[in-house]
Amino acid sequence: MGADACHLMVVLSNALPGREDDYNDWYSRVHIHDTINKLDGFASGRRFQLADLADAPAMPYRYLAIYEVPEDKLDVAYQQFRWSRGQRAEALAEGREPLVPVSDAIDLDHFLVGFYSPMGDRISSERTSL
Numbered sequence: 001m002g003a004d005a006c007h008l009m010v011v012l013s014n015a016l017p018g019r020e021d022d023y024n025d026w027y028s029r030v031h032i033h034d035t036i037n038k039l040d041g042f043a044s045g046r047r048f049q050l051a052d053l054a055d056a057p058a059m060p061y062r063y064l065a066i067y068e069v070p071e072d073k074l075d076v077a078y079q080q081f082r083w084s085r086g087q088r089a090e091a092l093a094e095g096r097e098p099l100v101p102v103s104d105a106i107d108l109d110h111f112l113v114g115f116y117s118p119m120g121d122r123i124s125s126e127r128t129s130l
Contacts, residue, residue: 005071005118005121005122006043006068006069006070006071006118007068007069007070007071007073007074007077007115007116007117007118008066008067008068008069008115008116009042009066009067009069009077009081009113009114009115009116010064010065010066010067010113010114010115010116011063011064011065011066011067011111011112011113012060012061012063012064012111012112012113013027013061013062013063013064013065013106013107013110013111013112014060014061014062014063014106014107014110014111015062015063015105015106015107016104016105016106016107019105022103022105023103023105023106024063026103026105027047027063027065027103028047030101030103031100031102031103032045032046032047032065034099034100034101035067035100036067038099038100039077039080039081039084039100040073040076040077040080041069041070041073041074041075041076041077041078041079041080042067042068042069042073042077042080043067043068043069043070043073044067044068045065045066045067045068046065046066047063047064047065048063048064048065048066049062049063049064050062050063050064060110061110061112069115074115074117077115078115081113081115084098084099084100087099087100088100088101088102
């Protein structure tokens with residue numbers, strides 16, 4: 001992998017109907033910070049919402065979060081992710097606050113998480129730059 005290479009944890013999600021504001025407030029103000037600051041292996045995170053484009057294909061998820069994981073921290077981040085899910089269930093069963101709590105405004109029936117590794121170098125456009 002190149003010098004700017006990192007792995008990604010990609011999260012696709014939705015809010016429960018009528019809970020968009022609660023969900024977005026929690027995710028942006030609490031959850032993304034908890035994930036990158038309380039779990040090892042995560043370097044940064046950023047949220048996106050589905051762009052409002054005329055005639056765009058239907059998408060089952062409105063929100064996307066991308067977490068960057070340093071090249072040498074993939075196993076650490078993945079194990080921390082798995083650990084946090086178990087710790088959350090255990091804490092809730094015991095009536096304690098989990099290290100990384102989850103909002104009741106998230107639609108758990110429409111939620112996916114995946115870890116991705118780069119394939120080759122990043123290719124930049126010859127016509128525009130970011």
